[in-house]
Amino acid sequence: MAYHHGDLRRAVLDAALDVIAADGPSAISLRDLARRAGVSHAAPAHHFKDKAGLLTAIAVEGNELLAESLAEAIAEDRTRLIDLGVRYVRFAMEHPGHFAVMYRPDLYHRHAPELVTAREHTGKLLRGTVQLLTGDQSARLTQLAAWSAAHGFATLALAGNLDKTIGEQDPAELFRALAGVMFVDHGTIER
Amino acid sequence: MAYHHGDLRRAVLDAALDVIAADGPSAISLRDLARRAGVSHAAPAHHFKDKAGLLTAIAVEGNELLAESLAEAIAEDRTRLIDLGVRYVRFAMEHPGHFAVMYRPDLYHRHAPELVTAREHTGKLLRGTVQLLTGDQSARLTQLAAWSAAHGFATLALAGNLDKTIGEQDPAELFRALAGVMFVDHGTIER
DNA sequence: CGGCAATCTTGTCGTTGACAAGATGCTGCC
DNA sequence: GGCAGCATCTTGTCAACGACAAGATTGCCG
Numbered sequence: 001m002a003y004h005h006g007d008l009r010r011a012v013l014d015a016a017l018d019v020i021a022a023d024g025p026s027a028i029s030l031r032d033l034a035r036r037a038g039v040s041h042a043a044p045a046h047h048f049k050d051k052a053g054l055l056t057a058i059a060v061e062g063n064e065l066l067a068e069s070l071a072e073a074i075a076e077d078r079t080r081l082i083d084l085g086v087r088y089v090r091f092a093m094e095h096p097g098h099f100a101v102m103y104r105p106d107l108y109h110r111h112a113p114e115l116v117t118a119r120e121h122t123g124k125l126l127r128g129t130v131q132l133l134t135g136d137q138s139a140r141l142t143q144l145a146a147w148s149a150a151h152g153f154a155t156l157a158l159a160g161n162l163d164k165t166i167g168e169q170d171p172a173e174l175f176r177a178l179a180g181v182m183f184v185d186h187g188t189i190e191r
Numbered sequence: 192m193a194y195h196h197g198d199l200r201r202a203v204l205d206a207a208l209d210v211i212a213a214d215g216p217s218a219i220s221l222r223d224l225a226r227r228a229g230v231s232h233a234a235p236a237h238h239f240k241d242k243a244g245l246l247t248a249i250a251v252e253g254n255e256l257l258a259e260s261l262a263e264a265i266a267e268d269r270t271r272l273i274d275l276g277v278r279y280v281r282f283a284m285e286h287p288g289h290f291a292v293m294y295r296p297d298l299y300h301r302h303a304p305e306l307v308t309a310r311e312h313t314g315k316l317l318r319g320t321v322q323l324l325t326g327d328q329s330a331r332l333t334q335l336a337a338w339s340a341a342h343g344f345a346t347l348a349l350a351g352n353l354d355k356t357i358g359e360q361d362p363a364e365l366f367r368a369l370a371g372v373m374f375v376d377h378g379t380i381e382r
Numbered sequence: 383c384g385g386c387a388a389t390c391t392t393g394t395c396g397t398t399g400a401c402a403a404g405a406t407g408c409t410g411c412c
Numbered sequence: 413g414g415c416a417g418c419a420t421c422t423t424g425t426c427a428a429c430g431a432c433a434a435g436a437t438t439g440c441c442g
Contacts, residue, residue, distance in 0.1 A: 004389065004438065024297035026217050031429060040391045042432085047389090051430070103350055106215035144356065144365075145340065145373040152343020153335070159294055165335065174335075182336040182373055195407065195420065222398060231422045233401085238420090242399065 009047040011037040013061070016054060017097030025055065025100055025107055055101050055108040056115055062098030063118035066091050070125050081133045081142075082179045084126070085150040090172040092154035099158065103151070149179065200238040202228040204252070207245060208288030216246065216291055216298055246292050246299040247306055253289030254309035257282050261316050272324045272333075273370045275317070276341040281363040283345035290349060294342070340370065 005011065015036045019028050030051055031041045048054040069087050073079050092099040101107060109115070130143040156162050157171045166174055196202065206227045210219050221242055222232045239245040260278050264270050283290040292298055300306070321334040347353050348362045357365055 008389080024295070026298065029429065030431095041429090042392080043390055045431075103347065103352055104215070105351055107217065140356070141369050141372045144344070144353070145369045148343035148347060148366075148369065149336065149340045149373070150343065151347055152339035152341065152345075154343075155346055156294065156339060156342055160296055161294055162335070165331070175339075178332050178336045178339065181332045182340070199420085220398065221400095232398090233423080234421055236400075 005037065005039055005043075008037060008039060008043060012044045012047065012054070013057060016058065020058075020097040020100050025104065030054070052108050056112045058098055058101045059108050060115050060118045062095060062102040063115070063122045065095055065098060067118070067122040067125055070122070070129065074125070074129055081130065081146060082176060084129060085146055085179050086172050086176050088150040089154045089157075089175045092158055093171055096158055099154065149182065150175065153178065196228065196230055196234075199228060199230060199234060203235045203238065203245070204248060207249065211249075211288040211291050216295065219245075221245070243299050247303045249289055249292045250299050251306050251309045253286060253293040254306070254313045256286055256289060258309070258313040258316055261313070261320065265316070265320055272321065272337060273367060275320060276337055276370050277363050277367050279341040280345045280348075280366040283349055284362055287349050290345065340373065341366065344369065
């Protein structure tokens with residue numbers, strides 16, 4: 001049996017993300033992930049300590065990926081609040097495994113320092129941008145409203161609760177239409 | 192050991208709802224629930240077949256409770272769309288165990304006939320009312336928007352993701368304020 | 383070249399979900 | 413009244429899992 005897999009950590013993460021995307025977080029088993037990677041049943045524990053540790057790593061990575069996407073939006077010309085929402089939904093669709101874990105703190109070590117750091121970074125980015133777009137008096141409520149809408153839509157879509165409703169459409173574009181119905185316009189980041 | 196618990200089915204359901212509300216659906220164990228009810232480890236299986244069966248029963252009950260609350264809203268005077276949303280959020284807060292299961296079809300038997308029936312009933316009630324309130328041209332998008340917002344807010348609040356933001360406030364009332372920021376007014380059911 | 387830390391294996395324990403087989407108590411029917 | 417049959421519950425068992433401990437292997441750094 002060859003020692004040193006190469007990048008076992010990455011392999012286990014990827015396998016876990018596949019399983020979660022397909023069958024939800026409750027379907028993962030460390031022993032199964034080990035089998036998929038071709039290593040012994042206790043090997044993953046070395047990289048993640050325990051099951052919650054694995055999910056913590058996924059949550060951290062998810063926050064980083066989301067932060068990247070938000071930063072991209074901010075760097076673009078003519079960004080509007082709705083674009084942030086669309087990006088949030090698109091992130092959920094493109095990274096269903098990450099998304100299914102990130103907002104379920106019962107699944108992971110919610111106080112792990114790396115996670116706290118990553119979450120705060122993403123949160124500040126989001127809050128800052130919304131504030132920039134809305135002016136700060138109604139910012140708190142507007143931010144909550146936008147987050148709720150995007151999060152709710154993504155959650156319902158991913159869990160398959162909208163299957164009958166949306167059919168073949170791209171969920172992120174459907175969300176754009178939906179948000180148009182919903183929100184008063186909140187200005188643009190021009191440059 | 193006394194046979195015939197009295198109402199084991201109810202006792203197990205209630206214990207399960209407590210555990211789920213406290214620690215999420217992944218924290219339940221049939222054997223633990225059996226211990227709490229003071230019966231042998233295989234007794235719950237007789238009533239629910241398996242773990243997914245127990246969660247299916249919870250999802251059914253949740254749909255029925257939500258339908259009741261929606262029906263109440265419709266029977267009231269001067270119901271507005273926002274009131275439906277507030278009720279949805281309030282339902283989630285008052286029945287966190289049910290809510291945490293209902294929209295996670297990976298956890299239960301999504302094609303169980305009783306569940307399909309209950310879900311369709313709730314869905315029709317909701318769709319019908321929204322259509323009544325909005326007129327039917329934009330009904331589909333508006334319904335999705337409203338559902339997304341209420342569902343997202345409830346989900347985030349229940350998972351503890353809003354703890355810092357909302358503090359001591361009643362989440363349902365906060366949602367009312369938030370929805371006011373967000374939605375164009377959609378008329379009232381007068382009588 | 384030697385030691386040392388990172389990585390992985392092997393072995394084990396208690397817990398769980400699922401299933402099978404049997405015990406118990408209720409209910410309706412003659 | 414008694415018995416047949418069914419719902420309810422128990423006991424026993426199995427494979428899988430998460431966690432932990434102890435040991436093996438490897439590569440790297442001095």
